[in-house]
Amino acid sequence: MINNYIRKDLAGFTPYEPELGSYPIKLDANENPFVHNEGLLNKIKEFIMDSSNITRYPDTTSSLLKNKIAEYWQLKAENVVCGVGSDQIIDCMLKVLIEPGDKIVFPSPSFSMYKHSTVLNHGVPIEITLNQDNDYNYDLDEFIQVANKEKPKAIFLCSPNNPTGNVLDNDSIEYVLKNVKCPVVLDEAYAEFADTTSVALVNKYEHLVVLRTFSKAYGLAGLRVGYALGSKAMIDGIKLGMPPYNLNTISQYVGTLIIDQIDLYNKDIEFIINERKRLASELQTINNVEKVYPSEANFLLIKTNKSTLAKELKEKGILVRNFSSHPNMLNCIRVTIGTEEENNKLIEVLNTLL
Numbered sequence: 441m442i443n444n445y446i447r448k449d450l451a452g453f454t455p456y457e458p459e460l461g462s463y464p465i466k467l468d469a470n471e472n473p474f475v476h477n478e479g480l481l482n483k484i485k486e487f488i489m490d491s492s493n494i495t496r497y498p499d500t501t502s503s504l505l506k507n508k509i510a511e512y513w514q515l516k517a518e519n520v521v522c523g524v525g526s527d528q529i530i531d532c533m534l535k536v537l538i539e540p541g542d543k544i545v546f547p548s549p550s551f552s553m554y555k556h557s558t559v560l561n562h563g564v565p566i567e568i569t570l571n572q573d574n575d576y577n578y579d580l581d582e583f584i585q586v587a588n589k590e591k592p593k594a595i596f597l598c599s600p601n602n603p604t605g606n607v608l609d610n611d612s613i614e615y616v617l618k619n620v621k622c623p624v625v626l627d628e629a630y631a632e633f634a635d636t637t638s639v640a641l642v643n644k645y646e647h648l649v650v651l652r653t654f655s656k657a658y659g660l661a662g663l664r665v666g667y668a669l670g671s672k673a674m675i676d677g678i679k680l681g682m683p684p685y686n687l688n689t690i691s692q693y694v695g696t697l698i699i700d701q702i703d704l705y706n707k708d709i710e711f712i713i714n715e716r717k718r719l720a721s722e723l724q725t726i727n728n729v730e731k732v733y734p735s736e737a738n739f740l741l742i743k744t745n746k747s748t749l750a751k752e753l754k755e756k757g758i759l760v761r762n763f764s765s766h767p768n769m770l771n772c773i774r775v776t777i778g779t780e781e782e783n784n785k786l787i788e789v790l791n792t793l794l
């Protein structure tokens with residue numbers, strides 16, 4: 441049986457396979473609901489029409505993009521590494537950190553790739569449960585205690601946390617950094633929608649790595665551009681795990697275009713933050729919505745009395761993320777903040793279903 445060749449410890453492991461197909465309203469993956477401006481789209485068209493941008497291998501180090509990112513954050517190029525989404529950076533980092541059996545600490549619930557990549561890279565996941573009754577806020581002393589006892593190869597913290605939306609401020613991050621020795625990976629995929637970022641701490645703590653992405657606030661999920669910021673030592677380490685030619689030429693180019701016009705996105709970001717506030721307060725008035733968790737991201741976690749809600753919404757053409765069977769998120773769905781029309785439709789349909 442050819443199956444015998446596949447690692448035995450992966451039996452029961454499910455690949456990450458988000459929903460396929462097209463839905464009139466797609467609120468399941470925390471993407472940006474807006475369209476890019478024509479100026480940007482025309483530049484991309486022109487770029488693709490130059491055949492050498494396709495026939496030649498990409499710049500392995502994404503040097504132009506990396507320099508622009510460094511300049512944006514007032515860091516050096518040696519403090520930046522780009523990847524095929526932050527997903528790839530998580531995986532490459534774990535590749536170089538983990539020797540078989542090493543532990544990796546992360547919160548639960550949180551972004552599923554921390555566990556996925558840990559297991560694939562022969563690590564042992566240690567999940568620290570965030571308390572639902574306390575709006576999933578982090579108990580950082582627990583993280584520090586576990587880190588000091590278990591001696592993990594890294595701790596992941598996600599702020600705003602996906603799928604719960606809560607954040608860790610600078611003082612909290614610094615508290616962890618002062619009390620643990622191992623690498624601390626702070627995933628800031630949604631930080632543009634929050635009041636806080638800890639990028640400034642990169643210059644101060646050698647063991648901090650901050651992950652950022654163009655997939656959310658900057659509407660580039662389809663081109664897969666993510667990056668890590670950290671000390672030269674940590675960034676050099678991550679690079680060891682990177683495959684050659686990872687980020688394609690078009691993605692690198694579009695990433696640089698986005699940085700060149702980054703202020704244009706402020707109005708979309710502001711709109712999404714305002715819609716998040718409106719949606720949260722309107723959802724709270726719906727029958728059988730038991731809780732809308734406070735969120736500083738572009739999504740809301742909602743607890744209702746119905747385990748079949750995500751399925752019923754899907755039948756009505758609205759795709760959301762279903763967490764209803766997760767033991768720490770029973771009957772919860774996560775909805776991305778969409779356009780005004782999409783959000784209105786969501787409220788209208790929820791009023792009929794709940």
Ligand code: PMP
Nearest residue numbers: 525526527551602629653655666
């Ligand atoms: N981190 C978090 C917390 C996320 O939610 C996501 C996307 N779902 C990612 C990282 C990965 O983003 P990307 O690979 O698109 O950069």
